Amino acid sequence: MTAAPGLREVFARFRPFLRAERGGLLVAAALLVLAALADTAAIWMFMLITDEALAAGSLDAFWTPGLSWLGIAAFGAASSFGGTYLATRAAERFLVRLRAHVFAHVQRLSPDFFARRRTGDLVARLSGDVEAVERLVASGMVETGTALFSVVLYAGAALYLRWDLALLSFALAPAFWLVARSFSAGMRTASREERAGNGEIATVVAEGLSHVELVQAGNQQHNQDAKLRAASTRWFRAKLAEARLSALYPPLVTMVETVCILLVIGVGVWEISAERITLGGLMAFAAYIGYLYPPLQDLGRITMAVTAARAGSERLIELLDARPAVADAPIGTAGLPPSRSGRAVEFDRVAFRYPQATEPALRDFRLQVRPGEFVLITGPSGAGKSTLARLLLRFYDPEAGRVLLDGVDLTRLPLHAVRDQIGLVPQEADVLHATVADNIAFARPEATRAEVVAAAREADADEFVRALPEGYDTMLGERGALLSGGQRRRIAIARAVLRRTPVLVLDEPTNGLDAASKSKVVAPLRALARTRTTILISHDPELAELADRVVVLGGEPTSRLDAVAAWPVRHDVPAGRVLSGDLSAPVPDDAPTVRLRRPWPAGLTDPLHARGRP
Ligand SMILES: Nc1ncnc2c1ncn2[C@@H]1O[C@H](COP(=O)(O)OP(=O)(O)OP(=O)(O)O)[C@@H](O)[C@H]1O
Ligand SMILES: [Mg+2]
Incomplete structure (x- = not known):
């Protein structure tokens, strides 16, 4: 210290x-x-x-x-x-x-x-x-x-x-x-100890309470008790020293x-x-x-x-x-034209390393997403997929390269404006201690009940919400107790829908869901993607059916190719493009092509045609 x-x-x-x-x-x-x-x-x-x-x-x-x-x-x-x-x-x-x-x-x-x-x-x-x-x-x-x-x-x-x-x-x-x-x-010594001990007690209690399931399932209550005892002892000693001096x-x-x-x-x-x-x-x-x-x-x-x-x-x-990792651009620095059906998103030779990390999370990454396009980003765990979402929302700035929205460098836009354009359904669906309606309206508190319900419908959440004891007025616990994993995700999707942002980023929306819950999450995505640029991060090959394009991040080249090839990718895609995610780079003539291994599933709407694309 x-x-x-x-x-x-x-x-x-x-x-x-x-x-x-x-x-x-x-x-x-x-x-x-x-x-x-x-x-x-x-x-x-x-x-x-x-x-x-x-x-x-x-x-x-x-x-x-x-x-x-x-x-x-x-x-x-x-x-x-x-x-x-x-x-x-x-x-x-x-x-x-x-x-x-x-x-x-x-x-x-x-x-x-x-x-x-x-x-x-x-x-x-x-x-x-x-x-x-x-x-x-x-x-x-x-x-x-x-x-x-x-x-x-x-x-x-x-x-x-x-x-x-x-x-x-x-x-x-x-x-x-x-x-x-x-x-x-x-x-002075006693007070410093006392303050630190106080912080430690608050930490142990807060952690113990927020991970109560983890603690109970692992039979770790005694360990938590011991941690509190240790922190309390430290605090108690300091407090006594303080009391001795004061008395x-x-x-x-x-x-x-x-x-x-x-x-x-x-x-x-x-x-x-x-x-x-x-x-x-x-x-x-x-x-x-x-x-x-x-x-x-x-x-x-x-x-x-x-x-x-x-x-x-x-x-x-x-x-x-402590300084935020990004500096806000002065208001009115740059503006975006009005958006029709989504905005273009571009990662231009982006390199990024987390402040505490030794290895970069992204290196020379290039990707252009057209307005209204639906891109699925996949790749092994730790490849940097969630990092892309964080850079797009400007939680961090790239070390090299630029992230652009409709051709405007994010660093030239006010932070507020950037985040107004992008709806994020994060990897961990956050549920607040509030009613269902307030949870959905979190990022737009002024939304009317009708708008909330409409968003819930689009996210296919309306039905299960109505079945809750008090419908939209049901209080949810801090970590979404009362809801299943799939329901929590649909609440998170409804939250993003309600904002009607031109760009929607979904990070692993079907992770850990069974087939039935998954289809409940996937169905609304199809409709949502029609009116905006959608970036879907997922390990799930089935979701590739929804996307216009699949981008694979990181990993060994051969295994990447295998992984992609095993997917029912909609049409023949030059693998160079798929693998690098770089649409602008010329594709060599001898680049391998990923072909559709499975026929398009019968009865499933072809997303490309549903979206009115050739
Ligand atoms: N806050 C952080 N500080 C330091 N390193 C981080 C941080 N967050 C992520 N990383 C590292 O950056 C790399 C990319 O992480 P990222 O979360 O983007 O992976 P991912 O592709 O989303 O993985 P997953 O599929 O498991 O979600 C990983 O190697 C990870 O260890
Ligand atoms: Mg991730």
């Missing part, structure tokens, strides 16, 4: 979020200053009452200072209330704004970032660590300012009353700093304080006997010194809190420093 960031860096980093609260903070600080002034004046009234009314036994002399005291106390109470309230409001607004910023930032990071992180730890950063920064930057600042001001005020009053006595008391003040300082290093600090300070007060009173008694101070004066003096200690103690405590908060800001800054 790197060293915690310096205070200056932390403030520079988070000050922008405080800017809007400046007015509120200033008013709060002014009110708290007024409250401290009122306290000082109240003690002064107490001195007047002691010397003029109490010592002389005069009721007449009581009224003026007594009533003034009451007025001052009421004013002080109101200022203190207003100041505390405003300061808290500003601090919490800072917190809300900072959390929103961090969340928005994290949401824009590439999938790769999340592949390397644990969700639980990210959750902890967005909750506890954001709060730690708030304590440091917002409340910490107000508290420090108020405490410093109070110290100056009470010290000034004490000096004014009896400078020599005051100087004696001040000489003892460094003792407080020494105590605070000696605690600070231990506190030891106040009594130590009290001891130092007692010594100081006794010293002051001892010297004061001597000063009274020499008539250098009145009894009321000494009592007021003792009160000022007494009032001086809490803010001094506060300052010490704040120093410790600041140390603790630096551990949190360190984790937050690390998060904020």
Whole structure:
């Protein structure tokens, strides 16, 4: 772990979020200053009452200072209330704004970032660590300012009353700093450990809960328990260390304080006997010194809190420093012409390597897909098929080469525009904890119920959805409990359909489905492909029947040829084209040809003719 960031860096980093609260903070600080002034004046009234009314036994002399005291106390109470309230409001607004910023930032990071992180730890950063920064930057600042001001005020009053006595008391003040300082290093280590332990607990719990089937099926509950125990032990030790330090600090300070007060009173008694101070004066003096200690103690405590908060800001800054793998093009950089029936997609000599990988996932890959064409991409596992989908959605940018939509380089289009053009049915069908209707409408929340139902019909999902206990209003569990694998995919397809994007990318939509469920997924694809460019990624030879063209990615040349040849490819295709996926490259005359091994299945609509192509 790197060293915690310096205070200056932390403030520079988070000050922008405080800017809007400046007015509120200033008013709060002014009110708290007024409250401290009122306290000082109240003690002064107490001195007047002691010397003029109490010592002389005069009721007449009581009224003026007594009533003034009451007025001052009421004013002080109101200022203190207003100041505390405003300061808290500003601090919490800072917190809300900072959390929103961090969340928005994290949401824009590439999938790769999340592949390397644990969700639980990210959750902890967005909750506890954001709060730690708030304590440091917002409340910490107000508290420090108020405490410093109070110290100056009470010290000034004490000096004014009896400078020599005051100087004696001040000489003892460094003792407080020494105590605070000696605690600070231990506190820093303990807090860092505590924050990390907290993140670990959140991770273990989140993982255990989200993989509950895997855990139960593998009889791994005890292992998960052990993981939680280990994380808890780490957290517990750190928390205890923190508690030891926090619990030891106040009594130590009290001891130092007692010594100081006794010293002051001892010297004061001597000063009274020499008539250098009145009894009321000494009592007021003792009160000022007494009032001086809490803010001094506060300052010490704040120093410790600041140390603790630096551990949190360190984790937050690390998060904020993470950069998305792609940079958004400025809005309006380039535009796309209106689309009729899909857009052209082109991969132009694309090379790509994942940020953490040593081997490239794609090398010099070329593919041109015409508007409205239906291309099936196949190839061995790990060949880079899903990577193509990720590049098309611009989760990443290629290392070399370009990805183009209707001839426009994706990097010249706003990210938002790119993703508006492409509907993705990912390899893992995501289902949210929401109703069926909300799940389908996820990417178009403003869609009407009629549109949702129409999309579900097109995805052949309407029938099974209506059979659910509450139809479209049935709540689905987070991982789509209640639904079979095929049903989840059809929900995912309906989601993509509802967006009516000119390009549709489906990553293994039939993976792991039986024949019956598969045909339910395949049937809607045929219709969908009619009105848009469709890129279907699949290992499934049966799906090749749907496609205009089959592109094989990666693998050994001979086995690739065999694999393709074993498929019922619709027409004779020069294998060079099929294998390289490159339509623009000249095909050598002696290139082997993939021929249809099986006759076209009877009763199955010929997709090419259904699509009105020659
Ligand atoms: N986030 C990542 N970081 C590093 N390497 C990755 C990442 N995702 C994928 N890879 C690697 O990139 C290569 C291509 O992966 P990709 O997911 O595109 O394969 P695929 O063809 O879709 O395979 P499958 O048929 O199993 O889905 C693989 O070698 C894989 O290990
Ligand atoms: Mg894949």
